[in-house]
Every structure is written in structure tokens, then in C-alpha cells.
Amino acid sequence: MVPMNNQTVLTSIRERFAQAVLGVAEVRGDLNITLRREAWVEVARFFRDEPTLRYTFLENLCGVDYLGRTPRFEVVVHLVSIEHLHRICLKVGAPEEDPCVPSLALLFPTANYQERETWDLLGISFEGHPDLCRILMPDDWVGHPQRKDYPLGEEEVAFTFNQERIYAQKPFAKE
Amino acid sequence: MAQTLPVPTPHEITGPALAGTTETMVLNMGPHHPSTHGVLRLVVELDGEVVVNVAADVGFLHTGIEKTMESRTYQQAVVLTDRMDYLAPLSNNLSYALAVEKLIGVEIPERAQTIRVLMVELQRISSHLVWLGTHALDLAAMSVFLYAFREREQILDLFELVSGARLMTSYIRVGGLAYDLPADFLPTVDTFLKRMPACVDEYEALLTGNPLWLERTVGVGIIDAEAAVAYGLTGANLRATGIPYDVRKAMPYTGYESYDFAIPVGKQGDIYDRYRVRMAEMRQSISLCRQAWERLNAMPPGNFQTADRRIMPPPKSEITHSMEALIHHFKLWTEGFKPPQGDAYMSIESPRGILGCYVVSDGGPKPWRVHFRSPSFISLQSLAHMGKGRLMADLVALIASLDPVLGEVDR
Numbered sequence: 001m002v003p004m005n006n007q008t009v010l011t012s013i014r015e016r017f018a019q020a021v022l023g024v025a026e027v028r029g030d031l032n033i034t035l036r037r038e039a040w041v042e043v044a045r046f047f048r049d050e051p052t053l054r055y056t057f058l059e060n061l062c063g064v065d066y067l068g069r070t071p072r073f074e075v076v077v078h079l080v081s082i083e084h085l086h087r088i089c090l091k092v093g094a095p096e097e098d099p100c101v102p103s104l105a106l107l108f109p110t111a112n113y114q115e116r117e118t119w120d121l122l123g124i125s126f127e128g129h130p131d132l133c134r135i136l137m138p139d140d141w142v143g144h145p146q147r148k149d150y151p152l153g154e155e156e157v158a159f160t161f162n163q164e165r166i167y168a169q170k171p172f173a174k175e
Numbered sequence: 176m177a178q179t180l181p182v183p184t185p186h187e188i189t190g191p192a193l194a195g196t197t198e199t200m201v202l203n204m205g206p207h208h209p210s211t212h213g214v215l216r217l218v219v220e221l222d223g224e225v226v227v228n229v230a231a232d233v234g235f236l237h238t239g240i241e242k243t244m245e246s247r248t249y250q251q252a253v254v255l256t257d258r259m260d261y262l263a264p265l266s267n268n269l270s271y272a273l274a275v276e277k278l279i280g281v282e283i284p285e286r287a288q289t290i291r292v293l294m295v296e297l298q299r300i301s302s303h304l305v306w307l308g309t310h311a312l313d314l315a316a317m318s319v320f321l322y323a324f325r326e327r328e329q330i331l332d333l334f335e336l337v338s339g340a341r342l343m344t345s346y347i348r349v350g351g352l353a354y355d356l357p358a359d360f361l362p363t364v365d366t367f368l369k370r371m372p373a374c375v376d377e378y379e380a381l382l383t384g385n386p387l388w389l390e391r392t393v394g395v396g397i398i399d400a401e402a403a404v405a406y407g408l409t410g411a412n413l414r415a416t417g418i419p420y421d422v423r424k425a426m427p428y429t430g431y432e433s434y435d436f437a438i439p440v441g442k443q444g445d446i447y448d449r450y451r452v453r454m455a456e457m458r459q460s461i462s463l464c465r466q467a468w469e470r471l472n473a474m475p476p477g478n479f480q481t482a483d484r485r486i487m488p489p490p491k492s493e494i495t496h497s498m499e500a501l502i503h504h505f506k507l508w509t510e511g512f513k514p515p516q517g518d519a520y521m522s523i524e525s526p527r528g529i530l531g532c533y534v535v536s537d538g539g540p541k542p543w544r545v546h547f548r549s550p551s552f553i554s555l556q557s558l559a560h561m562g563k564g565r566l567m568a569d570l571v572a573l574i575a576s577l578d579p580v581l582g583e584v585d586r
Binding site: 028030032042047056057058059062064065066067069076078082085088105109110112113114117121130131134135136137139145146151152 | 180181182186206233234237241242243245246277279280289404405406407418420425426476517518519520522529531533535543544545548552553555556585586
């Protein structure tokens with residue numbers, strides 16, 4: 001196994017994509033790199049295809065809603081190189097008025113469901129995704145439940161005196 | 176690459192069918208179905224008995240666990256983690272606890288770590304027994320189901336002995352464990368571990384060389400290593416294709432680097448290889464349990480929780496005569512501990528594959544965001560690739576061999 005460490009990764013990416021890197025942090029041994037949206041796919045492809053890197057395994061893709069911060073949304077991706085037994089974390093921010101990030105689903109098929117989940121629950125859309133539709137919530141759901149401004153809320157029990165009002169908002173609940 | 180490794184959606188299949196532009200039949204399988212291993216809906220496009228395409232529709236068990244965790248303190252949120260992968264609650268607990276401990280930077284005493292290894296490996300055996308039983312049951316080998324659950328009952332009794340609960344134990348918590356081991360735990364584990372290898376032999380005798388089993392599983396549902404990595408398959412699903420990637424060896428945690436165990440791999444990534452890999456994993460887990468047991472037996476009694484006062488209160492003896500200690504205990508119990516602002520990701524080898532936990536803290540007592548990288552959710556993407564061109568009955572065997580747990584898929 002060729003040893004790989006954070007420093008080697010940083011050097012490679014700084015050589016090729018110095019202008020795409022917005023920030024670097026090393027937290028408890030994990031390398032976190034924040035990138036520009038425009039370079040997101042290119043950098044991911046570089047990590048996957050570059051012969052010295054070969055981060056072919058996209059372990060995790062998720063979104064975070066940092067309500068009150070600019071940019072409000074962040075997409076976090078963990079890439080793993082099975083040859084080098086090394087993991088890195090790539091992050092990209094998306095502003096509230098345009099919560100859109102380029103899709104990695106064509107590069108990493110495993111990102112397909114994970115991007116759909118992030119869209120469904122957080123409302124971050126992924127440009128270039130083959131079919132970005134809801135996955136966990138019902139298809140006709142309105143809103144993105146994991147956003148910080150969406151209430152945790154509990155389901156209102158339907159009795160005969162309030163069922164009309166409830167069913168008006170949830171037409172499929174009748175059955 | 177996505178052109179050759181598709182991940183279809185249900186309406187991709189139902190759309191053309193409803194429009195009347197296809198010659199194939201679209202069949203709905205689930206969400207209530209005895210063979211889908213939970214509330215999984217599969218939209219299957221069939222040409223006679225042959226599967227042309229299959230798309231999974233998930234979300235029937237979505238209970239908003241990740242969002243609910245944002246409204247609980249870190250220690251309260253552990254209880255929610257049990258309920259995701261309900262066949263391996265201790266693994267879920269461990270992934271969450273490790274992520275939060277990484278975020279805070281807490282050292283766990285060796286005795287607690289050894290107990291964690293023992294419990295998680297027992298959990299792995301228990302989960303694989305359910306996998307084996309239900310997989311065999313789906314393919315009409317009902318006796319294996321009954322035998323496997325007989326052994327599983329013993330493991331659940333062990334969990335009850337330790338924590339009071341058979342399934343949702345919440346035994347592994349941030350900072351260590353919930354309770355210390357009772358006096359009769361180690362002897363009971365010893366009896367179980369002495370008995371278990373013969374039981375695994377029994378299951379293998381029924382299935383491994385069985386021509387009926389071989390016909391249903393060999394050469395069915397093949398996926399090659401590159402496609403498996405591209406689809407994000409992990410755990411036994413990945414190792415069956417020949418890639419020896421196991422997080423316990425690759426990025427060890429909880430002291431796994433000091434244990435002696437092998438990583439079984441398969442050859443061609445079919446259902447039979449996944450079966451063989453998991454059976455071998457059960458044997459490795461028994462060996463790991465034995466090693467952990469021996470260490471615990473030889474270890475003097477010690478801490479089952481960290482002494483770090485950022486997350487654990489002072490000992491009871493101090494609380495009785497120190498006001499500050501009492502206040503400390505009170506603050507920890509009412510408000511909860513506050514990890515520093517930042518994020519941490521930790522992945523473990525759960526019985527289903529790589530279970531990752533990503534925790535984001537804003538410096539407050541409740542997590543800002545918790546996300547679980549769920550192996551079952553991600554492995555469902557490979558169903559279409561593996562199921563195309565196979566028979567409908569093979570689809571049932573395929574789902575069983577992927578070993579999904581819907582609680583983890585939907586969270």
C-alpha cells in the first residue's frame with residue numbers, strides 16, 4: 001500500500017487547483033478542503049482519476065444548513081482511496097438565494113441517492129443530476145424538512161371535527 | 176460512467192408504462208411484502224419472468240431521526256441511533272459515540288474499549304444470524320431460519336443481561352458505556368462462545384454444499400469490483416467482489432488494530448460469495464469476541480466510562496461533599512455537555528457495511544446536524560445493475576444478499 005498523507009494530497013491539489021481552494025483545515029487528522037462551486041466537479045474528477053491519488057470511493061455526501069451564515073448551505077463529501085487507505089473531506093458552499101451545486105452523480109454513481117436525499121430534505125439542488133426527485137418524503141411533499149426554518153412538528157391527529165382541514169393539506173391521508 | 180451504471184427511479188419505469196409505450200409489464204413489489212426485508216417498494220419492469228429494470232422507492236420508514244437529534248442533547252440523541260439499523264443497534268451507537276468523542280477529543284479507557292469490541296462483535300454475529308435466517312427463509316430453507324434465531328436469542332439474552340434491553344440497548348454512549356458488566360456476564364459469554372462455532376458449522380452443513388442453494392445463488396446477482404466501488408457498496412457486498420476493504424483494518428478504531436482477525440473475500444461478487452463472506456465473518460467475529468473476552472477476564476476491574484469531566488460528572492463520592500461537583504453533575508444532566516464548534520466524521524464497519532456518522536456542532540449542548548452514512552441506503556442503488564436480466568425469483572435472493580435494513584435506509 002502506497003502511503004498517502006494529508007500533506008501529499010494538499011500539495012497535489014494546490015499545484016493544479018490553487019484558485020479553486022477556498023480553505024483548508026486539518027481537524028483531528030482529517031483533511032477538510034473547501035472548494036469553489038465552479039471547480040467542484042473538476043476537482044472531484046481529479047481526485048478520482050489522477051493515478052497518484054485514485055480516490056475512487058465516494059463514502060458520504062450530505063448537506064448542512066448553516067442558517068444565519070453566508071453561504072447558508074454546505075455540501076460535504078468524503079472521498080476514500082482504497083489503495084492508499086486514506087480519506088479526505090471536500091466541502092462546497094451554496095448561498096440561500098441560489099442553493100445549487102454541480103452534481104457528482106455522473107462521476108460517482110453512488111452519489112445519486114445521496115444527492116436526491118440532500119435535495120429532498122434540505123432543498124439543495126444538484127445541477128446535472130440524472131433525475132433529481134424526492135426520495136424519502138412523499139412525491140407531493142412541499143418544503144424541505146431538514147432545513148433549520150422548517151419546524152420539527154408532530155402530526156396532527158385527524159378527528160371528525162378537523163379532518164376536512166387536515167385533508168385539504170394532505171390529500172393522500174384520507175385512505 | 177453513469178451511463179453504464181444507472182440508478183433508475185420509479186417514475187422512469189412507471190411513466191412509459193402508464194403512457195402505454197412499452198411492451199413490458201410493470202409490477203409493484205411492496206412496501207408490504209414478506210421478502211423485501213422491510214417496507215421497501217420495488218417497481219419492477221418485467222418481460223415475462225425476466226427483470227428488465229428495477230427501481231427502489233424508499234422513505235416508508237422515514238421518521239426524521241436526523242432532524243429529531245438536532246432537538247436533543249448529545250447524550251439523549253444516542254437513544255435515537257438505536258432505531259436506525261434495528262438489527263445492529265450497538266453499531267449505530269458506536270458510530271455516533273465515536274464521532275462525538277472525536278469531535279470533543281475524549282480518551283476512552285481500555286476496559287471500556289474492550290467491552291465495546293466484545294459487544295459490537297456479538298452484535299455482528301446477531302445481525303448476521305438474522306441475515307442468514309431471513310435469506311434462507313426467502314429461498315425456502317426454513318430450518319436455517321429457526322436455528323439461526325435460536326442462537327440469536329442467546330445473544331439477545333446477553334444484551335438484556337448487560338443493559339436491560341434485548342434490542343434497543345443504547346449501551347454504548349458518548350464517553351464509554353451505560354453500565355458496568357454484571358458479574359455473570361463473562362461466564363455466560365464464555366458458554367455462548369464455546370457453543371457458537373458448532374452452530375455455524377451446522378448452518379454451513381445445511382447450505383454451503385446444498386445443490387438447491389448453489390443453484391439459486393451461484394452466478395446470480397454478479398457485480399464486479401469496479402462497479403461495486405462506483406456504486407458505493409461496502410462491507411460484505413464489496414468484499415465478495417474481491418476487494419479486502421474493511422474499516423476495522425483500514426482505519427482502525429476502538430483498539431481493533433491490536434486484535435488478530437482476517438478479512439474474508441470472495442471472488443466474483445455473486446450472491447453465493449456474499450453468503451460465504453458473511454459466514455466467514457461470523458467465524459471471525461467469534462474469534463474477536465473470544466480475544467476480547469480473554470482480555471476482559473485478565474483485566475482488573477476498572478472504568479467503564481471516561482474520567483474526562485467535560486462530559487462525565489465527578490464520582491459520586493465527591494458529589495456528596497462538594498458543591499461544585501454537585502453543580503457540575505447538575506449542569507451535565509440538565510443542559511448537557513457542549514462539544515467545541517466544528518465537525519467530525521467517523522465511520523465504522525457495521526454488519527451492513529460502512530456506517531458513517533457526521534456530526535456538526537455549533538458549540539451548544541444540542542447537535543447542529545447529524546448525518547448517518549447508511550450502507551443499506553447506498554447499496555440499494557446497485558439493485559438494477561445486479562438484477563437486470565435475472566428472473567423475478569432472483570430479485571428476492573438479491574435483496575436478501577444485500578442485507579438492507581429499512582430503518583437504516585430511511586432513517
